Amino acid sequence: MSVLVYAESPMGKFKKAAYEALSYGKKVAEALQTDCFALVLGNADNAADLGLFGAQKVIQIKNAALESFDAAVYAAAISEAVKSIGADTVVLSHSSTGKAIAGRIAVRLGAGLVSGVNSLPTSVQPFSVQKSVFSGKAIAEYSFETSIRVISLLGNAFPPQKTGAPAPVETMEVVLPASKVKVLETKRVEGTVPLPEAEIVVSAGRGMKDPSNWGMIEEMAKILGATTACSRPVADAHWRPHHEHVGQTGLAIRPNLYIAIGISGAIQHLAGVNNSKVIVVINKDPEAPFFKAADYGVVGDLFEIVPKLNEALKQFKASAH
Amino acid sequence: MDILVCISKTPDTTAKIAFTSGNTKYNEEGVQFIMNPYDEWYALVKALEIKEAQGGNVVIINVGPSENDTIIRKGLAIGADEAVRVDADPKDPMFVAQQIANYAKSKSFGAIFLGKETIDFNGSEVGSILSEMMDWPFVSYASALEMSGDTAKITRDIEGGIEVCEIQGPFVLSAAKGLAEQRIPNMRGIMTAKTKSLEVLPASNVAETIKVVQFIVPPGKTHVKMVNPEDMNELVRLLHEEAKVI
Numbered sequence A: 001m002s003v004l005v006y007a008e009s010p011m012g013k014f015k016k017a018a019y020e021a022l023s024y025g026k027k028v029a030e031a032l033q034t035d036c037f038a039l040v041l042g043n044a045d046n047a048a049d050l051g052l053f054g055a056q057k058v059i060q061i062k063n064a065a066l067e068s069f070d071a072a073v074y075a076a077a078i079s080e081a082v083k084s085i086g087a088d089t090v091v092l093s094h095s096s097t098g099k100a101i102a103g104r105i106a107v108r109l110g111a112g113l114v115s116g117v118n119s120l121p122t123s124v125q126p127f128s129v130q131k132s133v134f135s136g137k138a139i140a141e142y143s144f145e146t147s148i149r150v151i152s153l154l155g156n157a158f159p160p161q162k163t164g165a166p167a168p169v170e171t172m173e174v175v176l177p178a179s180k181v182k183v184l185e186t187k188r189v190e191g192t193v194p195l196p197e198a199e200i201v202v203s204a205g206r207g208m209k210d211p212s213n214w215g216m217i218e219e220m221a222k223i224l225g226a227t228t229a230c231s232r233p234v235a236d237a238h239w240r241p242h243h244e245h246v247g248q249t250g251l252a253i254r255p256n257l258y259i260a261i262g263i264s265g266a267i268q269h270l271a272g273v274n275n276s277k278v279i280v281v282i283n284k285d286p287e288a289p290f291f292k293a294a295d296y297g298v299v300g301d302l303f304e305i306v307p308k309l310n311e312a313l314k315q316f317k318a319s320a321h
Numbered sequence B: 001m002d003i004l005v006c007i008s009k010t011p012d013t014t015a016k017i018a019f020t021s022g023n024t025k026y027n028e029e030g031v032q033f034i035m036n037p038y039d040e041w042y043a044l045v046k047a048l049e050i051k052e053a054q055g056g057n058v059v060i061i062n063v064g065p066s067e068n069d070t071i072i073r074k075g076l077a078i079g080a081d082e083a084v085r086v087d088a089d090p091k092d093p094m095f096v097a098q099q100i101a102n103y104a105k106s107k108s109f110g111a112i113f114l115g116k117e118t119i120d121f122n123g124s125e126v127g128s129i130l131s132e133m134m135d136w137p138f139v140s141y142a143s144a145l146e147m148s149g150d151t152a153k154i155t156r157d158i159e160g161g162i163e164v165c166e167i168q169g170p171f172v173l174s175a176a177k178g179l180a181e182q183r184i185p186n187m188r189g190i191m192t193a194k195t196k197s198l199e200v201l202p203a204s205n206v207a208e209t210i211k212v213v214q215f216i217v218p219p220g221k222t223h224v225k226m227v228n229p230e231d232m233n234e235l236v237r238l239l240h241e242e243a244k245v246i
């Protein structure tokens, strides 16, 4: 009995999602009165540092088959580690990697699976967890009927907590199946924080009138260290790149702060953003549906408001924050 | 290559969200259901494109009750050749995937396509589970696919980027935006859909792995706080001191 957290290390580096999963796993282990171990697949810088976030021990599997991503091979490696240390709770990140492997691990271990969990278990006997469903309009609570359970933790749902000290790193040898997936290339946008991981998102819609007006949106994002997003018609019209499109048919995100500028707040747009912790809406129409989902609202012309807000934000950032 | 496309139904985004049976079941009464957009717009259409380019059959499968036949007929109207419905309440993803795996193993498909997730539960679970049951490779969140012979070149979405990979032999794929362009069924499609085969199969038993304890409807947002458009310093102050997000 123990908790095993798979700490993802894309390109050999841990990201926030890994620290969130570990801090979460540590709390789950405390509730279960058991140990929390971290698992690293392939190479990673500073594996011992996972101890800072709650791992008692870090288990590392190095194998040529793990150099590029194949869900089948990763799932096999994690399942072998779970069996060999006798873990009964497996924590993954609800990322592109986590989603691809979670089901495979559950089948291999005969475990139950709940993906996209967003808070600590509501009880450990029976083991019950919650997730947000129906575009944030309801919460579903599930209990496990199996002795082993697999959960994936939604991003930005549980803050990383530095509590411990560097942990010992042990390597583990496992026999892995040969990969049937040949990765030809991996491309990541450098420099900006990808939307699903962004803590602050500045988003704009058709109210912007023309793509040439986006300078002030980018400026706000720069001041706040935020990532930019947009509504669907804006992406469809090629005013903005498609990867910025959020909503039912685009990305679903849950930043700490979502600033919506010149977006009406159609239900399909809200479906992707209304799990954000705090929503600010700037719109000239006081009847815009978005205000019903907002925490803070400003009614007026965005072409006047946004420059003023940028000024105020600049001053705030300059004054010692 | 024959392709199996998994289709699910989901309430329309505008549907009312309420629960019955002691808050353990979604209340379907009066709810308008649609085919899950990722299944309809991307998974199914991509399968049809491959069939049009290199031949083969496109079969759609749904695990669900007879009310789902309307959605299945829509899939046939869009262009699928035949349909299968496993007659059961799709309790949990393990159960659903097992039914699909049972059927797929009795045939010889070259690939199984799914949507990247359902828009009601956002599970993203069935594809991963199914691929392990089939012991086939799984490529999730595919936004492009090219077939040449039995080699598939697939682009998948990852955090802040893409990954391109190549697979030979049968595979499971989950479809994201970009994989294909939505098709609207035409009159001829709708007419011929009525004559296409919709086979209904019994479900096999699968031990339950998770149980719904309850659904909770969270309290709505308390009223929005309006800020004077002339005073953006006040908005910044609120975001810093009250909301503590900057």
Ligand SMILES: Cc1cc2nc3c(=O)[nH]c(=O)nc-3n(C[C@H](O)[C@H](O)[C@H](O)COP(=O)(O)OP(=O)(O)OC[C@H]3O[C@@H](n4cnc5c(N)ncnc54)[C@H](O)[C@@H]3O)c2cc1C
Residues within 6 Å of the ligand: A204, A205, A206, A207, A208, A230, A231, A232, A233, A234, A245, A246, A247, A248, A249, A250, A261, A262, A263, A264, A265, A266, A267, A268, A269, A272, A282, A283, A284, A285, A288, A300, A301, A302, A303
């Ligand atoms: C099946 C389906 C799926 C969809 N999926 C998505 C999705 O994933 N994401 C998405 O975003 N949409 C989606 N949509 C589209 C959605 O219904 C809306 O049409 C879309 O979100 C509207 O975009 P918008 O708010 O930018 O534009 P509009 O609705 O045109 O709103 C523009 C807003 O800007 C305001 N405005 C105009 N000028 C100014 C100004 N000078 N100052 C301040 N405010 C101003 C207006 O008052 C208005 O509220 C989907 C639709 C369907 C049918």
Ligand SMILES: Nc1ncnc2c1ncn2[C@@H]1O[C@H](COP(=O)(O)O)[C@@H](O)[C@H]1O
Residues within 6 Å of the ligand: B006, B007, B008, B009, B036, B038, B039, B061, B062, B063, B064, B090, B093, B096, B113, B114, B115, B116, B117, B118, B121, B122, B123, B124, B125, B126, B127
């Ligand atoms: N009841 C079902 N019958 C057939 N396919 C399904 C069913 N439920 C889910 N799927 C498929 O699995 C995909 C992912 O669903 P989920 O894992 O539930 O998010 C969907 O987009 C469908 O392609």
